[in-house]
Amino acid sequence: MVQPLIFRKGLDLKDAVKGDLARDYHSAVVDDIRAQDFTYESGRLTIHLAREFGFCYGVDRAVDYAYQARKRFEQQRVFLTGEIIHNPHVNDKLRTAGIRFLSDPGEPSPPLGPGDVVIIPAFGVTVHELARLQALGCTLVDTTCGSVLNVWKNVTRYAREGFTAVIHGKVKHEETQATASQALKVPGGRYLVVLDRQETGRVCDYIRHGGNAAEFMAAFGAAASAGFDPDVDLGRIGLANQTTMLMSESLEIADMLREAMADRYGAEALADRYRAFDTICSATQERQDAVLSLLDAEPIDLMLVVGGYNSSNTCNLARICADRVPTYHIADVDRLESPDRVRHRPVPPPDHPPGPVPEEVATGWLPRSGPVRIGLTAGASTPNNIIGMVVERLAAFANDPA
Numbered sequence: 001m002v003q004p005l006i007f008r009k010g011l012d013l014k015d016a017v018k019g020d021l022a023r024d025y026h027s028a029v030v031d032d033i034r035a036q037d038f039t040y041e042s043g044r045l046t047i048h049l050a051r052e053f054g055f056c057y058g059v060d061r062a063v064d065y066a067y068q069a070r071k072r073f074e075q076q077r078v079f080l081t082g083e084i085i086h087n088p089h090v091n092d093k094l095r096t097a098g099i100r101f102l103s104d105p106g107e108p109s110p111p112l113g114p115g116d117v118v119i120i121p122a123f124g125v126t127v128h129e130l131a132r133l134q135a136l137g138c139t140l141v142d143t144t145c146g147s148v149l150n151v152w153k154n155v156t157r158y159a160r161e162g163f164t165a166v167i168h169g170k171v172k173h174e175e176t177q178a179t180a181s182q183a184l185k186v187p188g189g190r191y192l193v194v195l196d197r198q199e200t201g202r203v204c205d206y207i208r209h210g211g212n213a214a215e216f217m218a219a220f221g222a223a224a225s226a227g228f229d230p231d232v233d234l235g236r237i238g239l240a241n242q243t244t245m246l247m248s249e250s251l252e253i254a255d256m257l258r259e260a261m262a263d264r265y266g267a268e269a270l271a272d273r274y275r276a277f278d279t280i281c282s283a284t285q286e287r288q289d290a291v292l293s294l295l296d297a298e299p300i301d302l303m304l305v306v307g308g309y310n311s312s313n314t315c316n317l318a319r320i321c322a323d324r325v326p327t328y329h330i331a332d333v334d335r336l337e338s339p340d341r342v343r344h345r346p347v348p349p350p351d352h353p354p355g356p357v358p359e360e361v362a363t364g365w366l367p368r369s370g371p372v373r374i375g376l377t378a379g380a381s382t383p384n385n386i387i388g389m390v391v392e393r394l395a396a397f398a399n400d401p402a
């Protein structure tokens with residue numbers, strides 16, 4: 001078999017792509033706001049920017065490696081397994097640079113083989129997908145974030161020690177799929193994904209009282225490993241999180257599961273039956289903490305949260321804000337259509353069924369007279385240039401004499 005190359009620490013072209021990255025993602029406006037204690041003033045408008053926002057270390061690195069890969073392998077086909085991060089602007093830039101997406105219809109055409117380069121995104125890929133790409137002899141550029149690798153380490157250890165990995169995450173999210181697959185590397189390894197408190201409550205009921213296994217699997221079948229038996233596999237569980245979940249919810253889920261295991265088996269049995277590691281990454285936590293601090297510190301009329309609608313950490317920032325002030329989650333600057341109209345993704349209520357939430361148009365979103373104070377933050381996959389454009393458009397709208 002042809003041995004593929006795997007690049008995990010860059011391709012020695014950091015300096016060579018620095019200028020391209022600055023051209024595509026840097027914002028002087030954002031630099032100025034940082035220098036002004038994260039505050040921007042223009043006429044009647046004041047913007048308070050959260051102190052942690054935008055690109056995280058994992059995204060910075062993944063995008064950097066993708067640019068390096070394009071430069072290093074100029075004569076070869078370069079693919080991404082799917083979106084490098086959940087930001088349409090960044091993905092479009094990579095497409096423009098000639099990087100193709102295996103997830104696009106009709107790709108790869110012709111099929112992959114030795115000589116092709118495949119970039120693995122920051123979320124990682126499943127064990128099966130990695131083995132497949134290696135077997136094809138592709139050169140791999142692996143940008144899996146170190147914080148994701150940390151989750152994998154915990155899940156693999158649970159499986160080795162006979163614990164079912166209960167993963168607080170979104171079952172269709174690339175990171176959670178990759179994480180769940182880690183449990184299956186170990187013979188007998190099992191996993192169950194829970195989305196929220198509601199699903200966890202159902203699992204806790206089963207732990208406490210047992211129930212109808214068929215009904216349980218009808219509800220959780222797509223979120224559990226093949227052959228999952230709740231009567232057996234919920235007997236020893238270890239909790240991990242998708243790195244971008246809402247911290248407060250993950251902590252509640254940990255408490256709910258711990259209490260259910262204690263009720264069923266007794267507190268003295270917990271050490272042998274229940275494990276939990278907080279695997280939310282520090283970048284996610286810092287962004288959530290920063291937006292809470294901003295909401296506590298400043299009188300805000302409304303919040304704008306900028307980032308892809310399929311970006312888990314961005315959606316969670318919007319959830320935090322929507323509990324406190326009118327909040328508009330926008331994917332890009334073009335959603336700010338006019339001083340009167342904004343297209344945004346509403347924050348779904350807690351009982352909203354899983355799945356995409358369509359964009360809506362809101363009118364009268366920006367107060368038309370008097371001072372206006374806007375809080376601003378952005379998810380870990382939103383580049384600074386988009387944030388800078390949002391600031392400029394807000395200033396133009398707020399000071400529009402019409």
Ligand code: SF4
Pocket residue numbers: 056057058059122123145146147148243244281282283284313380
């Ligand atoms: S959000 Fe966290 S886990 Fe994901 S790429 Fe960024 S730092 Fe890594």
